[in-house]
Amino acid sequence: MSGSGAGFTNGALRPYVITKGRSRPSRNTIGVETLLVAADPPRALPLSATREEIALVRMCSQLLSLVEAAAHLQLPVSLVKVLASDLVDSGHLTARSGVPRAAQPDKQLLQEVLDGLRRLR
Amino acid sequence: MVSVGSADRYLPDTVQQAVKILVVGAFGVGKTTLVGSVSEIEPLRTEEVMTEASVGVDELAGLEGKTTTTVAMDFGRVTLSSRLVMYLFGTPGQRRFWDLWEGLAEGALGVLVLIDTRRLEDSFDVLEQLEIRGLPFAVAINQFPDSELYSEEELRGALDLLPETPIVTCDARQRTSSVDALITLVQHVSGMGAARAAGAAS
Ligand SMILES: Nc1nc2c(ncn2[C@@H]2O[C@H](COP(=O)(O)OP(=O)(O)O)[C@@H](O)[C@H]2O)c(=O)[nH]1
Ligand SMILES: [Mg+2]
Numbered sequence: 001m002s003g004s005g006a007g008f009t010n011g012a013l014r015p016y017v018i019t020k021g022r023s024r025p026s027r028n029t030i031g032v033e034t035l036l037v038a039a040d041p042p043r044a045l046p047l048s049a050t051r052e053e054i055a056l057v058r059m060c061s062q063l064l065s066l067v068e069a070a071a072h073l074q075l076p077v078s079l080v081k082v083l084a085s086d087l088v089d090s091g092h093l094t095a096r097s098g099v100p101r102a103a104q105p106d107k108q109l110l111q112e113v114l115d116g117l118r119r120l121r
Numbered sequence: 122m123v124s125v126g127s128a129d130r131y132l133p134d135t136v137q138q139a140v141k142i143l144v145v146g147a148f149g150v151g152k153t154t155l156v157g158s159v160s161e162i163e164p165l166r167t168e169e170v171m172t173e174a175s176v177g178v179d180e181l182a183g184l185e186g187k188t189t190t191t192v193a194m195d196f197g198r199v200t201l202s203s204r205l206v207m208y209l210f211g212t213p214g215q216r217r218f219w220d221l222w223e224g225l226a227e228g229a230l231g232v233l234v235l236i237d238t239r240r241l242e243d244s245f246d247v248l249e250q251l252e253i254r255g256l257p258f259a260v261a262i263n264q265f266p267d268s269e270l271y272s273e274e275e276l277r278g279a280l281d282l283l284p285e286t287p288i289v290t291c292d293a294r295q296r297t298s299s300v301d302a303l304i305t306l307v308q309h310v311s312g313m314g315a316a317r318a319a320g321a322a323s
Contacts, residue, residue, distance in 0.1 A: 117304050
């Protein structure tokens, strides 16, 4: 049974290990909806790259969101955020952001969303 | 490693920006159904591990002997234009789940709260959290075959909604009805922006 300490369970421990001891991404601009794509031209990963890092870069051979990559790879979103953040820092992935954190979506963007939704009807 | 048939999972390279909307509500209210009826992809699911400390006693009922549980989040995707994509996240509304999906609401355009009138009290926690966090939201009432019919006034009163909060009825199984509920939400967010801008200018 888990003790009273940090409350890590076996389930939570493994992601912690594969992110090399960190549980928070190094940049806070990465969100579930952040769009990721492998750098073009591709950059070789170092020999020290983990299986999960290799799989993530492969998954992002074309454009998709962080949360889709996590779901397809069956990895926790919290883990993929940390990995993606590192891989963006190292230039292996590029990120296209969503709405800037803590900013109000602008009028033009909201209009674009409304136009898009109306086309779906 | 990419399996056959996975080519269409990707977005066109012209897409530059992603927006998201959260669909929240109690268990069984129709979140997964709504996400599925709007999404252009087969809805996907991700799971996070929740530790005992962050799980309420009620959530552990029926899970005797477990110290952790996994909580699933469904999501779907709609490409809105050649440059814009929208993600819809269906997630339980209780506070402990918001904490679990840390950052999920950050940067979201808004939140659609699904409500089953047979269990109004299940939505109080969700509505309170949204108000505390200052997230823009609209309420969609899902009509079930044995739901009583209430007037909008009655529902506003029972849910203690602000006059400007939109309230619509919705059949989550119908794409058009679900899209209409989302349109109502985005129009509300858009109107709030306009009101803020007017306030700042005066
Ligand atoms: N009549 C009716 N049934 C619905 C509606 N939305 C969902 N359901 C049904 O309610 C059940 C639970 O829906 P689900 O989407 O799994 O709920 P969730 O737990 O919020 O994800 C399913 O059997 C749905 O078919 C609705 O708008 N009207
Ligand atoms: Mg569901």
